[in-house]
Amino acid sequence: MTDTNTRPGPLRQLMVMLYDILLLLSALLLATVIPVALNQGEAIQAGNPIFLLYLLMVSLFFYGWFWTHGGQTLGMRAWKVYLVGQTQVQITWKQASIRFAVAIMSWLCFGLGFLWQWLSKDKLSWHDLLSGTQLIVHKIEKK
Numbered sequence: 001m002t003d004t005n006t007r008p009g010p011l012r013q014l015m016v017m018l019y020d021i022l023l024l025l026s027a028l029l030l031a032t033v034i035p036v037a038l039n040q041g042e043a044i045q046a047g048n049p050i051f052l053l054y055l056l057m058v059s060l061f062f063y064g065w066f067w068t069h070g071g072q073t074l075g076m077r078a079w080k081v082y083l084v085g086q087t088q089v090q091i092t093w094k095q096a097s098i099r100f101a102v103a104i105m106s107w108l109c110f111g112l113g114f115l116w117q118w119l120s121k122d123k124l125s126w127h128d129l130l131s132g133t134q135l136i137v138h139k140i141e142k143k
Contacts, residue, residue: 019075
């Protein structure tokens with residue numbers, strides 16, 4: 001048996017994102033209980049910057065914890081995708097934070113940062129390039 005690592009294709013990456021966004025939404029709904037409880041059960045005012053920052057930090061913790069503890073979110077695990085460093089296997093919190101922030105910027109640019117990986121010669125997205133990470137699909141081939 002030999003190990004081979006390849007880059008995940010666009011469909012696999014979209015399925016990982018869909019799976020993870022559903023899990024993140026449930027985590028954000030649960031995290032919302034705390035500020036609502038602290039607000040005497042009243043709804044949080046729309047556009048509240050502190051609440052938005054809180055949800056952003058919960059999201060960073062969600063992805064960062066998974067990435068730094070095994071290199072896989074639950075969606076990545078389901079689709080056998082791993083996040084690894086370009087120079088080391090384990091991802092640091094600094095790399096996770098950079099990757100998270102740049103991924104948000106990639107989406108704000110209409111997904112151009114994600115599309116970049118299929119347009120560039122090195123096949124890395126903006127958040128891969130700036131965080132020193134990359135996605136791989138781990139396959140074990142039987143001989």
